[in-house]
Amino acid sequence: MWFAWLMRLASRFHEPMVAERKRALLCGLKGRVLEIGAGNGVNLQYLAQDVVWTGYEPNRWLARNIAVPEGGRLLVEPYRAQPGEYEAAICSLVLCSVEEVTEVLRGLFASLRPGGQLVFVEHVAADRGSPLRRLQDRWLPAWRCCAGGCHPNRETLRLICEAGLTIKEVEHFHLPLWLAGPHICGVATKP
Numbered sequence: 001m002w003f004a005w006l007m008r009l010a011s012r013f014h015e016p017m018v019a020e021r022k023r024a025l026l027c028g029l030k031g032r033v034l035e036i037g038a039g040n041g042v043n044l045q046y047l048a049q050d051v052v053w054t055g056y057e058p059n060r061w062l063a064r065n066i067a068v069p070e071g072g073r074l075l076v077e078p079y080r081a082q083p084g085e086y087e088a089a090i091c092s093l094v095l096c097s098v099e100e101v102t103e104v105l106r107g108l109f110a111s112l113r114p115g116g117q118l119v120f121v122e123h124v125a126a127d128r129g130s131p132l133r134r135l136q137d138r139w140l141p142a143w144r145c146c147a148g149g150c151h152p153n154r155e156t157l158r159l160i161c162e163a164g165l166t167i168k169e170v171e172h173f174h175l176p177l178w179l180a181g182p183h184i185c186g187v188a189t190k191p
Contacts, residue, residue: 015042
């Protein structure tokens with residue numbers, strides 16, 4: 001319940017800072033789309049009406065506020081997609097907090113059809129050796145405890161590549177969010 005409240009509050013500040021980037025990345029998605037960590041459903045506003053959306057959100061306090069689009073479905077229990085089931089997948093501020101990130105990314109890879117896209121908007125680790133990275137490393141235990149398991153120092157772009165996905169486009173940018181300031185957004189494809 002605490003984390004759900006925190007995420008709703010954080011979304012009010014974070015969403016306006018990334019809205020245009022998300023609109024550009026998500027508005028062209030078509031077909032069956034899987035969203036991992038759907039949160040409070042904020043990304044639904046950017047999707048075309050004909051997208052067949054499947055969301056996975058294990059936090060029941062967050063999930064209960066998602067307005068599932070017609071024809072879509074919301075899952076709160078662990079789910080294993082069929083190989084090649086989706087044309088696209090969305091990860092938005094979720095890869096930092098999943099415990100088994102490598103396993104999740106391999107599952108997303110398997111769930112995408114060949115040529116399918118993973119669209120991501122994530123906060124990530126600062127550059128190695130930078131003062132901010134040292135702070136991210138130092139504050140990791142407390143940050144994880146207070147922020148639902150979030151790892152502010154996760155090297156997400158590298159992990160996406162290691163899962164077998166090919167980066168098609170990526171933007172690195174920084175938001176005024178202290179440890180969670182460094183961000184990436186972009187598209188990776190399944191060969």
